Amino acid sequence: MIPLIQAILNGIMAGSLLAIPAMGLTAMFAVLRYANFSIGALATIGAFAAWYANTVFGWSEIPALIAAFVVAALVGMLVEQLALKRLRPAGALTVAIASIAASVLLENVVRFIFGNDLRAFDTPLVRDWFFWGLRVGPQQLQNVIIAVVIMALVFGFLSLTRYGKAMRAVADNPDLARIYRMDPQKIAMATVALGTGLAGVGGMLLGLDSAIEPMTGSRLLLPIFAAAVLGGLGSIPGALLGALIIGVGEEISLLFMPATYRSAIGFVVILLVLSMRPQGILGERR
Amino acid sequence: MRLNRRAFVSATALSALAALAPIRAIAQSTGPIKLGTLTPLTGAGGPYGPVMAAAAKAVADQVNAAGGVLGRTVEIISEDDQTNPEAGVRAARKLIDVDGVQAIMGTWASSVTTAVAPLCWESQIALATVSGADTITQLPHQGYLFRTQPNTALQGRKFGEFAIEQGAARVFFMTPQTPFVESQFGAIKAAVEAAGGHVDLLVYDDKKSSYRSEIDEMLAFNPDMLVLGGYTPDTTVLLKDVYRSGFGGKLLAFAYSVNQKLVDELPADVVEGIFTISPSPAEGATGYSELSQLINVTSPDTYTAQVYDQINLILLAIAVAGTASGTAIKDDLRQVSQNPEGVEVANAVDGLQALAAGQAVNYNGASGPCDFDAIGDILDCQFRYEQVKDGTLTWLKTA
Numbered sequence: 020m021i022p023l024i025q026a027i028l029n030g031i032m033a034g035s036l037l038a039i040p041a042m043g044l045t046a047m048f049a050v051l052r053y054a055n056f057s058i059g060a061l062a063t064i065g066a067f068a069a070w071y072a073n074t075v076f077g078w079s080e081i082p083a084l085i086a087a088f089v090v091a092a093l094v095g096m097l098v099e100q101l102a103l104k105r106l107r108p109a110g111a112l113t114v115a116i117a118s119i120a121a122s123v124l125l126e127n128v129v130r131f132i133f134g135n136d137l138r139a140f141d142t143p144l145v146r147d148w149f150f151w152g153l154r155v156g157p158q159q160l161q162n163v164i165i166a167v168v169i170m171a172l173v174f175g176f177l178s179l180t181r182y183g184k185a186m187r188a189v190a191d192n193p194d195l196a197r198i199y200r201m202d203p204q205k206i207a208m209a210t211v212a213l214g215t216g217l218a219g220v221g222g223m224l225l226g227l228d229s230a231i232e233p234m235t236g237s238r239l240l241l242p243i244f245a246a247a248v249l250g251g252l253g254s255i256p257g258a259l260l261g262a263l264i265i266g267v268g269e270e271i272s273l274l275f276m277p278a279t280y281r282s283a284i285g286f287v288v289i290l291l292v293l294s295m296r297p298q299g300i301l302g303e304r305r
Numbered sequence: 306m307r308l309n310r311r312a313f314v315s316a317t318a319l320s321a322l323a324a325l326a327p328i329r330a331i332a333q334s335t336g337p338i339k340l341g342t343l344t345p346l347t348g349a350g351g352p353y354g355p356v357m358a359a360a361a362k363a364v365a366d367q368v369n370a371a372g373g374v375l376g377r378t379v380e381i382i383s384e385d386d387q388t389n390p391e392a393g394v395r396a397a398r399k400l401i402d403v404d405g406v407q408a409i410m411g412t413w414a415s416s417v418t419t420a421v422a423p424l425c426w427e428s429q430i431a432l433a434t435v436s437g438a439d440t441i442t443q444l445p446h447q448g449y450l451f452r453t454q455p456n457t458a459l460q461g462r463k464f465g466e467f468a469i470e471q472g473a474a475r476v477f478f479m480t481p482q483t484p485f486v487e488s489q490f491g492a493i494k495a496a497v498e499a500a501g502g503h504v505d506l507l508v509y510d511d512k513k514s515s516y517r518s519e520i521d522e523m524l525a526f527n528p529d530m531l532v533l534g535g536y537t538p539d540t541t542v543l544l545k546d547v548y549r550s551g552f553g554g555k556l557l558a559f560a561y562s563v564n565q566k567l568v569d570e571l572p573a574d575v576v577e578g579i580f581t582i583s584p585s586p587a588e589g590a591t592g593y594s595e596l597s598q599l600i601n602v603t604s605p606d607t608y609t610a611q612v613y614d615q616i617n618l619i620l621l622a623i624a625v626a627g628t629a630s631g632t633a634i635k636d637d638l639r640q641v642s643q644n645p646e647g648v649e650v651a652n653a654v655d656g657l658q659a660l661a662a663g664q665a666v667n668y669n670g671a672s673g674p675c676d677f678d679a680i681g682d683i684l685d686c687q688f689r690y691e692q693v694k695d696g697t698l699t700w701l702k703t704a
Contacts, residue, residue, distance in 0.1 A: 022521065026521075137566075270518045278507055281510045282510050
C-alpha cells in the first residue's frame with residue numbers, strides 16, 4: 020500500500036508541473052484553433068531566462084518566475100507575429116508544422132547562446148521529509164504550491180477580467196464574438212502571451228527541480244501534449260485533470276512495468292483517447 | 306545515358322582493370338616490412354589520431370635504428386579514417402591493395418573497426434584496434450583481430466570488484482538503455498555474486514525530469530552501493546533525487562559521466578564522496594614512461610599507449626614467426642604477449658634482443674599487461690579510480 024500511495028504522491032507532484040504548460044497549450048488551442056508545438060522550446064526559454072535572472076542577477080524564485088513568464092511570452096508573441104500568424108489561412112496543420120520548425124529554431128538559438136552544458140539554479144537542495152513511511156520533497160511541495168497559485172491566477176484571469184472573458188467568448192464562438200466587436204487580433208495575441216508565458220513558467224519550475232539544458236522543454240512536449248489531449252484540447256480544467264492523470268499514471272506504471280517504458284504512457288494515452296473519446300474527458304462536443 | 310565510342314572503350318578498359326584490382330601485393334620476403342596505421346586524423350577522433358600515428362612511427366624509427374626486424378627495416382604508412390566507416394574502408398583498401406601492409410593498427414571508432422575488419426581477415430591482414438564495443442571481437446575474424454581497449458564486460462567486472470572492495474554486499478545498478486547494459490550488468494553481477502553479494506538492475510528512461518519513483522524502487526532494495534550507468538544530463542537529475550531521498554550508501558559512476566563539470570554544477574553535498582572509474586594507461590609502468598620519453602609527451606593518453614603496444618607486439622610476433630605476414634602475426638601474437646616463461650619486456654628493441662639471444666619474451670606495455678583471450682579481448686588492464694573530495698575529483702589509485 021505504501022508504494023502505491025508514494026507513487027500517487029510523486030505523480031501529483033509531477034502532474035501539477037505538467038499542468039501549467041498544458042494549460043497554456045490548451046488555451047491557445049481553444050482560441051487560435053491550432054496546436055502550438057513551440058511551447059516545448061518556449062518552456063526551455065523560460066527556464067533559461069529564470070536561470071539567468073537567478074544566477075546572474077541573484078533574483079529569488081518568484082521574481083525569476085515572472086522573468087520566465089515575460090521572456091517566454093515575448094518570444095512566443097514574436098514567433099506568432101513573424102511566422103505563425105501569416106500561415107493561419109493555410110490551415111491548422113500548416114501552422115502546427117511551422118510551430119515545430121519554430122521550436123527547432125528557438126532551441127538552437129538557446130544552444131548557440133548558452134551551449135549544451137547543464138545548468139542548475141542557485142537554490143539550496145533540501146532533504147526530503149519522511150512520515151508514515153512516505154517521503155515528500157519540500158522543494159517539490161513548494162513547486163506544487165506555486166503551480167496551484169498560478170492555476171488560481173489563470174482561472175481568475177479567465178473568469179474575472181475583460182480579456183479573459185473575451186478569450187473565452189472567442190473560444191466558445193468566434194463568429195458571435197466578432198459581432199460583439201471583439202478584436203480577434205488583440206485577443207489572439209493576449210492568448211499567445213498567456214499560453215507561451217505559462218509554458219515558460221512550467222519550464223522554470225521543472226528546471227528548479229532538476230537541471231536545464233536546451234532540450235529540457237522538448238523532452239516534456241509529449242506528456243504535456245498527452246495531458247492536454249486527455250483532458251480535452253481547449254478545456255483549461257481538462258488540462259489540469261489530464262496532467263494529474265498522466266503524472267500519476269506514469270508513476271504508478273513503475274510499480275508493474277520497467278522504468279524504460281515510462282514515456283510510453285503518454286503515447287498510449289494519446290492513442291486511446293483519440294480512438295475512443297476524441298474530445299477528451301472534459302472536452303467540448305464536436 | 307549515351308556514350309560515344311571513345312568513352313565506351315575507356316570505360317570498358319577501366320572496368321577490366323578494376324576486375325583485376327583485388328590481386329594484392331603478395332607478402333614479399335625482401336624490402337621493408339610494411340605496417341599501416343589507420344587512425345582518425347579528422348572527425349570526432351581527430352584529437353587522438355595524429356599522436357597515435359606519431360607514436361607508431363617513433364617505434365619504427367627506434368627499431369630501425371637498432372637494426373630492424375629479421376634484417377629488414379620497418380616502414381609505417383599512415384592513413385586517415387576520418388572517424389568515418391566509409392572513409393575508413395577506402396583507406397584500408399589502399400593500405401592493403403596498394404601499399405601491401407601486413408597489419409593495420411589504431412582504428413578508433415567502433416563503427417570504423419567493424420567496417421574495416423572483414424577486409425583485413427579476408428586479406429589475411431592483422432588488425433589491432435582501440436575500439437571498445439563488445440561486438441567487435443565477436444566478429445568471425447579467425448584470430449586476425451585483437452584489441453587493447455577494455456570492452457564493457459571487463460569494465461563491468463571492475464565496477465563489481467570495486468564495489469566488493471568498498472565493502473558493499475548489496476549493489477544496485479541504475480542505467481539508461483544503452484547497447485551495453487546487458488554485458489555491463491552481467492559482469493557486475495558475476496563479480497559481486499562471486500563474493501557472496503546481491504545485485505539488482507533498474508533501466509530508466511533518460512529523458513525524465515524527475516526520478517522519485519525510480520529512487521523509491523532503488524531504496525526498496527536497500528543497497529550499500531548505487532552504481533550509476535548514465536551520461537551527465539540524466540545523472541545530474543538522478544543525483545539530486547538520490548540526495549533528497551537521504552540515501553546513505555556509496556555511489557559509483559563512470560568518469561565520463563561524473564566529470565568535473567557535473568561536480569561543479571551540483572551542490573557540494575550532493576556529489577561529495579562519489580567514486581568514478583575509467584580505463585587508464587599503465588601509469589607508473591616502464592612501458593608508459595618509455596613511451597612518454599619516446600614521443601616527448603608528459604602523459605600520453607590511453608589510445609597512444611595502446612597503439613604503442615600494438616606495434617611493439619606486432620614486431621615481436623613477426624620476429625618470433627620468422628616471417629612478416631598477417632597470418633604469422635595472428636599465430637604468434639600470444640607467444641610474445643603472454644608467455645609465462647618469457648622475460649618481461651616493455652619495448653620491441655629489448656624484446657628483439659632477447660629473442661635474438663634465444664630467450665622467450667612476455668610483453669608488458671604502456672597500456673597494461675597486454676594479455677589476450679581467444680577472441681582477441683584483453684584479459685586485464687589498469688583502471689583509474691577517483692573520488693570527489695571537497696568538490697574536486699581526486700585520484701585514489703590506478704590499478
